[in-house]
Amino acid sequence: xxxxxxxxxxxxxxxxxxxxxxxxxxxxxxxxxxxxxxxxxxxxxxxxxxxxxxxxxxxxxxxxxxxxxxxxxxxxxxxxxxxxxxxxxxxxxxxxxxxxxxxxxxxxxxxxxxxxxxxxxxxxxxxxxxxxxxxxxxxxxxxxxxxxxxxxxxxxxxxxxxxxxxxxxxxxxxxxxxxxxxxxxxxxxxxxxxxxxxxxxxxxxxxxxxxxxxxxxxxxxxxxxxxxxxxxxxxxxxxxxxxxxxxxxxxxxxxxxxxxxxxxxxxxxxxxxxxxxxxxxxxxxxxxxxxxxxxxxxxxxxxxxxxxxxxxxxxxxxxxxxxxxxxxxxxxxxxxxxxxxxxxxxxxxxxxxxxxxxxxxxxxxxxxxxxxxxxxxxxxxxxxxxxxxxxxxxxxxxxxxxxxxxxxxxxxxxxxxxxxxxxxxxxxxxxxxxxxxxxxxxxxxxxxxxxxxxxxxxxxxxxxxxxxxxxxxxxxxxxxxxxxxxxxxxxxxxxxxxxxxxxxxxxxxx
Amino acid sequence: xxxxxxxxxxxxxxxxxxxxxxxxxxxxxxxxxxxxxxxxxxxxxxxxxxxxxxxxxxxxxxxxxxxxxxxxxxxxxxxxxxxxxxxxxxxxxxxxxxxxxxxxxxxxxxxxxxxxxxxxxxxxxxxxxxxxxxxxxxxxxxxxxxxxxxxxxxxxxxxxxxxxxxxxxxxxxxxxxxxxxxxxxxxxxxxxxxxxxxxxxxxxxxxxxxxxxxxxxxxxxxxxxxxxxxxxxxxxxxxxxxxxxxxxxxxxxxxxxxxxxxxxxxxxxxxxxxxxxxxxxxxxxxxxxxxxxxxxxxxxxxxxxxxxxxxxxxxxxxxxxxxxxxxxxx
Numbered sequence: 148x149x150x151x152x153x154x155x156x157x158x159x160x161x162x163x164x165x166x167x168x169x170x171x172x173x174x175x176x177x178x179x180x181x182x183x184x185x186x187x188x189x190x191x192x193x194x195x196x197x198x199x200x201x202x203x204x205x206x207x208x209x210x211x212x213x214x215x216x217x218x219x220x221x222x223x224x225x226x227x228x229x230x231x232x233x234x235x236x237x238x239x240x241x242x243x244x245x246x247x248x249x250x251x252x253x254x255x256x257x258x259x260x261x262x263x264x265x266x267x268x269x270x271x272x273x274x275x276x277x278x279x280x281x282x283x284x285x286x287x288x289x290x291x292x293x294x295x296x297x298x299x300x301x302x303x304x305x306x307x308x309x310x311x312x313x314x315x316x317x318x319x320x321x322x323x324x325x326x327x328x329x330x331x332x333x334x335x336x337x338x339x340x341x342x343x344x345x346x347x348x349x350x351x352x353x354x355x356x357x358x359x360x361x362x363x364x365x366x367x368x369x370x371x372x373x374x375x376x377x378x379x380x381x382x383x384x385x386x387x388x389x390x391x392x393x394x395x396x397x398x399x400x401x402x403x404x405x406x407x408x409x410x411x412x413x414x415x416x417x418x419x420x421x422x423x424x425x426x427x428x429x430x431x432x433x434x435x436x437x438x439x440x441x442x443x444x445x446x447x448x449x450x451x452x453x454x455x456x457x458x459x460x461x462x463x464x465x466x467x468x469x470x471x472x473x474x475x476x477x478x479x480x481x482x483x484x485x486x487x488x489x490x491x492x493x494x495x496x497x498x499x500x501x502x503x504x505x506x507x508x509x510x511x512x513x514x515x516x517x518x519x520x521x522x523x524x525x526x527x528x529x530x531x532x533x534x535x536x537x538x539x540x541x542x543x544x545x546x547x548x549x550x551x552x553x554x555x556x557x558x559x560x561x562x563x564x565x566x567x568x569x570x571x572x573x574x575x576x577x578x579x580x581x582x583x584x585x586x587x588x589x590x591x592x593x594x595x596x597x598x599x600x601x602x603x604x605x606x607x608x609x610x611x612x613x614x615x616x617x618x619x620x621x622x623x624x625x626x627x628x629x630x631x632x633x634x635x636x637x638x639x640x641x642x643x644x645x646x647x648x649x650x651x652x653x654x655x656x657x
Numbered sequence: 658x659x660x661x662x663x664x665x666x667x668x669x670x671x672x673x674x675x676x677x678x679x680x681x682x683x684x685x686x687x688x689x690x691x692x693x694x695x696x697x698x699x700x701x702x703x704x705x706x707x708x709x710x711x712x713x714x715x716x717x718x719x720x721x722x723x724x725x726x727x728x729x730x731x732x733x734x735x736x737x738x739x740x741x742x743x744x745x746x747x748x749x750x751x752x753x754x755x756x757x758x759x760x761x762x763x764x765x766x767x768x769x770x771x772x773x774x775x776x777x778x779x780x781x782x783x784x785x786x787x788x789x790x791x792x793x794x795x796x797x798x799x800x801x802x803x804x805x806x807x808x809x810x811x812x813x814x815x816x817x818x819x820x821x822x823x824x825x826x827x828x829x830x831x832x833x834x835x836x837x838x839x840x841x842x843x844x845x846x847x848x849x850x851x852x853x854x855x856x857x858x859x860x861x862x863x864x865x866x867x868x869x870x871x872x873x874x875x876x877x878x879x880x881x882x883x884x885x886x887x888x889x890x891x892x893x894x895x896x897x898x899x900x901x902x903x904x905x906x907x908x909x910x911x912x913x914x915x916x917x918x919x920x921x922x923x924x925x926x927x928x929x930x931x932x933x934x935x936x937x938x939x940x941x942x943x944x945x946x947x948x949x950x951x952x953x954x955x956x957x958x959x960x961x962x963x964x965x966x967x968x969x970x971x972x973x974x975x976x977x978x979x980x981x982x983x984x985x986x987x
Contacts, residue, residue, distance in 0.1 A: 548669035
């Protein structure tokens with residue numbers, strides 16, 4: 148590590164345009180950042196790497212003026228500065244494109260781009276004409292074919308992202324922060340984003356790139372900085388490291404095996420879904436699932452996978468078709484019914500659907516099992532804590548206490564709370580929708596291992612995922628969906644990255 | 658607890674220390690402060706019968722406030738409660754004209770309350786309309802019916818023993834209303850803080866989507882909460898009608914805002930998700946003591962509402978200003 152540090156200080160041609168030096172940040176009793184440094188160079192992409200909870204988001208918030216450091220210095224082109232508010236940071240030329248872009252559905256594209264700093268006419272009113280022209284120029288510049296007068300609501304997610312980027316560039320930015328910009332993008336859109344990043348580099352902008360995906364980091368970044376547990380671990384040039392070295396720095400230990408090896412022991416058929424239809428989302432879905440099996444559902448975003456699972460769980464009502472568990476036909480009108488029949492669902496959107504983040508861990512875990520822990524409808528806290536302890540310890544949850552709010556946990560630990568909640572109900576079928584989306588490498592491996600363990604104990608597992616390695620590494624069998632229909636079922640030798648992508652995208656064999 | 662294996666504790670801070678710093682403690686201090694101020698400023702204050710009379714200031718409102726607290730914690734609101742009182746009272750008055758006895762009158766009052774609550778519940782949970790709009794509508798609707806039935810007139814002639822609910826005493830200075838208030842406080846405290854139902858209410862208020870995804874029957878819980886609020890408005894209608902001995906269509910007008918004030922002053926988040934029954938009880942006492950004290954000082958009712966408004970803003974603003982000051986000096 149010390150080697151890496153010295154390497155950079157001697158071989159740099161340009162001084163960093165923005166530098167954080169010895170930054171500490173305390174939140175009531177918790178040290179989020181401990182003496183971290185970060186250098187951003189003009190015309191270069193610096194990847195900030197670290198597990199969830201490493202302090203990446205806190206650094207972004209300090210750079211954009213949302214948080215103030217408890218100690219340490221921020222140097223802008225060598226001058227010490229303070230970003231007291233978000234406005235200060237923006238006028239200093241620091242701009243951020245966030246994970247979940249903060250845009251306004253009911254404003255049009257130009258208004259979204261220029262909100263807060265719209266061009267003014269002589270009387271101090273917003274100069275709509277100029278705003279639209281400038282917005283058009285910006286959008287053309289990044290190669291986005293979007294009308295400035297279109298309502299944001301009517302745009303797809305990729306175009307919304309382009310608007311967010313245009314918005315970030317509408318202030319004359321010297322430093323552009325991209326916080327997991329590819330999380331919601333398709334393969335093609337990601338490539339377009341790469342082109343854009345190259346363009347920004349050629350304009351001499353310094354880019355801070357935050358991502359969990361290593362292939363992205365290695366294809367786009369020039370430099371890297373690694374944080375772990377709020378501390379600075381090292382930095383250097385991407386060319387000087389390989390993937391496993393970077394992972395090792397991130398987690399502090401080598402991750403030798405990514406997926407657990409399994410000897411699937413398939414039991415009897417437990418779930419049958421037959422001719423499930425929905426007026427708009429999906430059509431003619433039939434499949435079966437056996438105990439001990441992990442069944443993958445692969446497809447592009449919008450293929451209807453989550454919708455099938457949600458109707459199985461009672462959130463969406465199918466217009467026809469049947470589902471049965473253990474040969475018994477189900478009447479599922481609500482999630483409560485599904486849970487009673489032993490079907491549980493770990494949703495994709497952890498913060499909104501999976502966990503109630505403003506409530507403590509134990510209340511989240513015990514929620515679907517309250518019948519079990521209570522007596523005649525009266526709460527018994529001791530039983531709730533015991534139940535919570537039993538299942539969170541099985542999952543190796545890391546938290547300060549069981550009455551800590553879920554919001555204070557890292558993404559990986561939040562997911563563990565959601566999984567613990569469902570295991571406590573002793574389900575027969577567990578559906579995991581993008582179970583490792585946005586969580587760090589260490590927690591990912593833990594979730595995968597746990598899935599394998601559950602299957603080996605006879606639980607039937609359905610995994611919806613868009614990550615090909617995960618699909619291949621975990622599933623016994625994969626159903627591919629496209630535009631609401633089942634395209635094919637793959638297993639064994641036919642299950643390869645190519646066949647998955649080919650069927651999901653609808654590219655024929657010929 | 659144990660030194661060898663590091664296990665996760667149940668609690669981060671002791672439950673006691675978080676109670677000391679809570680909103681309820683602040684309210685208790687405010688209540689004691691007002692009590693002391695009152696006893697110095699008027700020689701008539703520290704009299705058991707006077708104090709007992711003073712409880713009528715808040716008992717009827719507080720009965721509704723308990724149910725309203727649950728409703729607001731769940732993220733909904735019912736602004737039609739005062740109008741439900743008017744409609745229930747009008748129905749009781751009409752029944753009394755046909756010679757209904759006390760038991761029938763109570764039955765009529767409570768039934769009308771529940772029916773009004775069910776009407777609100779249907780519109781909100783089945784039709785999926787926002788409760789603030791629905792209950793502003795039914796606020797006009799319910800009282801409007803009373804005005805059509807009564808016009809400028811009023812109903813009198815309630816049976817003699819009907820007066821017990823608003824004017825009777827169960828022992829020494831403890832009025833029936835005060836005893837009922839105490840009983841309901843315990844009932845709602847248990848319901849909100851000690852049962853699965855109460856847990857569901859909090860869960861829904863914090864995140865209705867995740868609550869649904871966790872198997873909570875969200876619409877059913879909300880339906881029950883509207884029914885309860887309607888029922889409590891019916892109970893309040895029985896007490897108020899009995900106390901006044903007559904029904905006019907303007908009965909209890911504006912009371913919905915005082916009920917909501919009581920709930921918010923009690924520390925219930927107007928956005929839902931948090932609050933406690935102890936807080937609402939203390940808020941009821943604070944409001945009651947203050948109105949009574951100002952009354953003893955011959956402060957007119959209009960000026961009183963100014964004090965009440967200032968109290969609400971003050972109690973809500975001060976802790977925020979204080980915490981901002983603390984975080985700045987840190």
